[in-house]
Amino acid sequence: MMRKGLIIALISLLVDLGTVSAQTLVIYYSFTNHCREITTSIRQQMTADVLEIEPAEEGIDYAADNYNVGKELILAIRENPDKAESYPEIKPVSTKLAKYKRIIIVTPLWWNNMAAFMQTFLFNYGAQLAGKEIGIIVSSHSSVMDPVVADAHRLIPDGRFYSESLWINNSNHARRDMIISNWLTVINRESGIRTYNKQRPTAKGIYNLNGQQLPQAPDHGIYIENGVKKVRIKN
Ligand SMILES: Cc1cc2nc3c(=O)[nH]c(=O)nc-3n(C[C@H](O)[C@H](O)[C@H](O)COP(=O)(O)O)c2cc1C
Incomplete structure (x- = not known):
């Protein structure tokens, strides 16, 4: 009986050690897989936990009607950015944000804003990211990332943003491993976190x-x- 208790205590200690070793949380939303592939590349290069943001309602095509389905969501947020009702629902999030020092947000650009579901997450949890080191990666077809970075600053008013955000567009998405490696070099120099980098190219x-x-x-x-x-x- 004693031995069983000891083994359980040992296992939970090891689980704890495993979870504290990742100081970085990558939070991503992806509709057509680019941000998922970017997240995979980050995880191949450094130790990080991952949180995927998912719409509450499944099976909707946000690119339908010439991207107007997604546009409606963005326009509602633009009209009333301070109201919770403006933000489309996401599935519940159970990740404990408090234990992470660094947050990397990987988000698509929609109609020159941050994709609506990532905005919902940050509207709900942005205050919990105060004081954390924040890195932003924006994936778009061709539009520049600046308005999305501005959305991140609006929704995480007290985050400690790295000086460089990263823009990956459709023409350089295939080179993402190298681009991400270079960006990690930049943010690691600014960061107080010593990350264990796996095989960085x-x-x-x-x-x-x-x-x-x-x-x-x-x-x-x-x-x-x-x-x-x-x-x-x-x-
Ligand atoms: C609703 C919607 C609106 C979009 N608006 C733009 C845009 O204004 N400019 C742009 O360059 N790309 C736009 N895109 C393309 C995405 O930003 C781009 O394909 C991105 O890589 C998607 O990431 P994902 O594959 O992780 O969803 C839009 C995509 C959707 C679904």
Whole structure:
């Protein structure tokens, strides 16, 4: 009897150790799989837990009617961003956010805003992310990420955002492993968290933050050389 109790205590200790070792939580929503693939790439490169945000109602095609089904959801939020009723319902979330120091949000762009269901999650839980290190990854067809990053700041007013967010569009999605690796280099330098990085692809050569190889270091700005972030300031 004693031995059984001891074994159970040992197992729960090991489970606890396992859960505290991941200090990073990746939170993603994905309708057509791009953000799911981005999340998979992050998990291949670092230790992180994952939370998927899911709409309460299943089987709806948000791209239907020339993307107007999704547009209705975005317009409702734009009209009344402070009202809970404006946000479409998501499935209940049971992840304990308190134990994570770093949150990486991976979200699609919809009609130049953050996808509606990720907005719902952050409207409900953004206050619980106060003081945490926040990284934002935006996936879009071609529209730039800035309005989505602004949504994140509105919904997590007291987050400690990394200076660089990451935009992955349809033309560089296939290069996501390298782009994410470069971005992790940038945020790890800013972070107080020592992440255990698994096999991060570190390419020899000079790259911009979009993962494009450059013939030489740029005159000014941020670039990655042999996996190390560098900044050149114009004279
Ligand atoms: C309702 C809706 C609206 C969208 N609006 C835009 C847009 O305004 N600009 C853009 O570049 N892509 C837009 N997209 C494309 C998605 O941002 C892009 O395909 C993204 O990679 C999807 O991520 P996911 O596959 O994880 O869902 C939209 C997609 C949907 C479903």
